[in-house]
Amino acid sequence: MTDQTPGMKDSTDKRWPSKPPGAIRVILVGDIVGKPGLEIACQAFEKLRRFCLVDVIIANAENAADGAGLTISQYKKLVESGVDAMTLGDHIYKKKEIATVLKEQRNIVKPANFPATAPGLDHCIIRAKCGVDVAVMSLLGRVFMRPVDCPFTAADRVLESIPDHCKIRICDIHAEATSDKQTMGRYLDGRVSAVLGTHTHVPTADDCILPKGTAFQCDVGMTGPYESILGRAIEPVLNTTISFDPNSFHVATDDVRLSGTIVDVNPTNGLALQISRLHLKKKELDSLTGE
Numbered sequence: 481m482t483d484q485t486p487g488m489k490d491s492t493d494k495r496w497p498s499k500p501p502g503a504i505r506v507i508l509v510g511d512i513v514g515k516p517g518l519e520i521a522c523q524a525f526e527k528l529r530r531f532c533l534v535d536v537i538i539a540n541a542e543n544a545a546d547g548a549g550l551t552i553s554q555y556k557k558l559v560e561s562g563v564d565a566m567t568l569g570d571h572i573y574k575k576k577e578i579a580t581v582l583k584e585q586r587n588i589v590k591p592a593n594f595p596a597t598a599p600g601l602d603h604c605i606i607r608a609k610c611g612v613d614v615a616v617m618s619l620l621g622r623v624f625m626r627p628v629d630c631p632f633t634a635a636d637r638v639l640e641s642i643p644d645h646c647k648i649r650i651c652d653i654h655a656e657a658t659s660d661k662q663t664m665g666r667y668l669d670g671r672v673s674a675v676l677g678t679h680t681h682v683p684t685a686d687d688c689i690l691p692k693g694t695a696f697q698c699d700v701g702m703t704g705p706y707e708s709i710l711g712r713a714i715e716p717v718l719n720t721t722i723s724f725d726p727n728s729f730h731v732a733t734d735d736v737r738l739s740g741t742i743v744d745v746n747p748t749n750g751l752a753l754q755i756s757r758l759h760l761k762k763k764e765l766d767s768l769t770g771e
């Protein structure tokens with residue numbers, strides 16, 4: 481592969497592929513967990529634009545507040561650091577204060593299959609710096625999750641309401657079961673640019689472009705500490721699981737990584753040209769200096 485990315489030191493670097501001419505490069509950064517996740521994500525956004533030529537940054541922020549929820553100050557920090565849009569998930573309302581943000585801001589969404597009265601937009605349309613509009617929606621799965629409305633009906637409703645000129649459409653399917661995620665991928669194939677999974681925190685190796693042109697992956701992975709159990713410190717989780725002795729599951733600290741998935745989209749028809757997993761350790765991110 482030829483390196484066409486300016487500022488990179490090593491031409492054999494294959495952490496991300498070359499960007500096809502004319503493509504809009506979108507990344508979905510996976511579940512940001514706690515302070516370590518928030519720090520690496522905020523540090524990464526500017527570098528993702530500069531080195532990886534990302535045009536649009538979407539992040540799932542449902543675990544930013546000590547592992548569950550998102551505070552107003554964390555929302556502001558993510559926006560100031562360059563995120564374009566945010567999705568959440570089952571932990572959406574763990575911090576009650578976020579309801580104000582969800583009601584007032586236009587760059588953050590609730591799962592579209594939540595009740596209409598629940599605080600938040602069922603989708604948002606953000607304008608990338610290059611002038612292209614991108615629609616973002618989130619859906620919650622129904623297997624081993626809280627009872628919610630039908631995600632397929634919700635997806636249809638949202639897609640009908642998106643103006644035709646907005647071709648790039650990204651769907652975060654926040655679900656426990658890979659079957660829930662694959663079913664949604666096939667249902668929306670050819671109708672959205674990407675169906676990308678979150679919630680399970682473990683990146684999956686099934687990234688592909690489905691037959692009608694939608695990029696798909698079961699889970700883009702967690703952004704946070706990997707020396708952990710899904711982002712939480714190992715010992716308390718192990719102890720409680722084995723002994724039933726109650727413990728608080730605090731966020732772990734070590735081996736912090738950014739995990740997400742890049743989708744290059746043809747802006748004229750909204751279909752995916754390429755999908756690539758991105759998994760950066762803190763050290764690798766620090767080494768991206770352009771020198």
Ligand SMILES: [Fe+2]
Nearest residue numbers: 569570571679
């Ligand atoms: Fe979740």
Ligand SMILES: [Fe+2]
Nearest residue numbers: 511542543679
């Ligand atoms: Fe999560």
